[in-house]
């Protein structure tokens with residue numbers, strides 16, 4: 001009997017290890033494979049039992065369910081996992097193997113299409129590799145949506161002193177609340193990130209890579225470190241990548257709990273061992289990045305998507321999507337939502353479909369009030385904006401920000417003044433300190449919102465002015481975009497900012 | 506005051522083990538903290554000398570990052586997520602009740618030295634919020650009862 005149970009940290013956080021212990025005790029001879037998560041977090045721990053080659057799901061499982069799952073009588077039976085609505089409606093390209101394979105089995109990885117992209121890339125020149133990425137339309141999934149192929153071109157073309165090197169740096173800082181796609185790939189299919197980084201190295205002429213991984217992800221750190229060792233021992237990494245004579249190696253580096261270190265130049269400073277202060281651009285990291293050398297900095301999902309682009313071809317990837325947002329978006333549906341998790345689909349799906357249809361509305365059963373899209377620097381969108389389509393330009397036109405594609409759902413108990421205050425407080429805590437409008441402005445922002453809460457009528461225009469100053473006078477998006485959640489809350493939910501005044505009247 | 510529990514030979518060993526890296530400072534600080542529970546003051550001079558940076562620069566780095574401690578935490582560190590997804594399902598109330606019950610503020614340690622409570626901004630468990638981490642162990646869908654059993658387990 002073959003059983004699959006995720007070792008993804010979301011599954012572990014809701015008891016997957018305890019379920020595995022119960023299954024082991026009840027069926028000592030069964031083969032239990034730990035996998036990544038399918039992304040249906042509301043069903044975790046999701047146990048899958050293989051019956052005549054088809055994986056049947058049971059969830060959310062508890063240790064007490066073990067016996068009934070094993071004898072097939074469990075009331076938590078969901079049927080074949082691939083036939084579930086959530087699975088059938090997805091286009092899983094980046095996440096094709098996540099939840100399916102043993103994350104640390106290179107054999108499993110290859111059997112499911114892994115390394116095919118790298119093998120193809122090894123037969124191409126650097127320029128051909130860069131062109132393929134350009135043709136795919138892939139844009140950075142870390143937040144800014146910058147075309148990946150163009151970034152790679154800059155690094156490819158960058159002059160490099162003899163003996164000096166170029167670098168590929170993966171941004172795995174994933175600090176945005178409401179996001180976990182990077183974590184799920186690293187825990188569930190680490191070789192795909194490694195393969196993507198090797199292809200990036202071949203494309204731009206870099207032989208060394210770093211993954212800057214946040215310290216809040218101990219499980220992902222362990223899996224990635226082990227995967228790098230395995231890849232090195234199997235010749236996927238090292239002096240002679242898959243016997244090609246080409247070299248690429250990489251290391252996992254751990255962050256130290258600073259949100260701003262997700263900003264690429266702050267990240268590079270941190271990697272160099274300095275304070276994670278943001279650098280002024282230019283120079284672009286592509287030209288003067290890690291240790292002043294040409295460096296590709298890309299998000300985990302951007303890099304983890306590269307292998308499938310090379311496996312299936314750029315056009316096959318670009319065929320998905322909407323407008324200038326090509327390919328798939330890895331939505332992370334979170335917060336007060338009945339069905340939360342990871343859902344990969346072509347760009348262009350509406351907010352309404354994501355929140356109400358896929359997500360099933362709020363977890364509490366109360367009406368949905370708002371969704372924050374794009375992390376702590378993203379806008380709070382009211383239900384009246386739920387027709388918005390999820391694409392970079394499309395969301396921007398609605399005053400929103402797609403960012404890393406996390407969506408946090410709030411029900412009608414949410415206090416939007418409190419959320420605006422939190423956005424300012426977060427900015428104050430995490431500011432790198434370089435710009436006054438961010439460092440001091442955010443502190444003033446908290447005070448100003450407190451004045452509004454106390455019924456001070458004059459404070460609202462002050463808040464708007466302050467946000468304008470932060471927007472104009474900040475070097476990076478932490479100070480520059482914190483006004484987005486704040487002002488969207490104020491604009492779309494004025495009632496939450498007037499409550500005390502009304503009570504006083 | 507030099508701490509007798511701090512072994513300077515071990516400090517030197519940790520530093521030496523990382524000097525071949527490009528950008529060795531953060532890996533050294535993490536390794537020191539793993540070994541001693543903090544970045545001990547006794548390590549400041551050797552680290553600064555080995556990397557050819559000033560003590561002021563080292564201090565600047567140590568104070569910039571939330572992770573690095575000057576003194577060890579309690580036996581267990583409980584990180585409670587304060588970020589938006591956790592707030593959307595009652596995370597703020599859970600955090601406040603926990604701090605009140607322990608009589609602590611953020612970063613505080615229980616008088617018996619069992620638990621230090623730290624804020625954290627997202628653990629990537631936003632679809633099974635509210636989320637906390639006890640040591641390296643992640644816990645999701647935390648309610649009052651779950652928190653009680655975690656605290657009991659940690660000896661708070």
Ligand SMILES: Cc1cc2nc3c(=O)[nH]c(=O)nc-3n(C[C@H](O)[C@H](O)[C@H](O)COP(=O)(O)O)c2cc1C
Nearest residue numbers: 140141142171173174175262263264298299302477
């Ligand atoms: C305050 C701040 C935090 C950021 N955090 C992250 C992060 O955690 N992960 C990430 O990939 N990009 C983050 N970014 C965006 C990066 O600066 C950069 O655009 C990205 O890593 C580039 O990779 P991509 O083109 O593949 O998206 C952040 C930006 C800012 C301003």
Ligand code: SF4
Nearest residue numbers: 432434435438476479
């Ligand atoms: S906006 Fe804030 S975080 Fe960004 S560079 Fe300026 S001070 Fe630093």
Ligand code: FES
Nearest residue numbers: 586591628630631
């Ligand atoms: S917001 Fe709390 S785990 Fe992400």
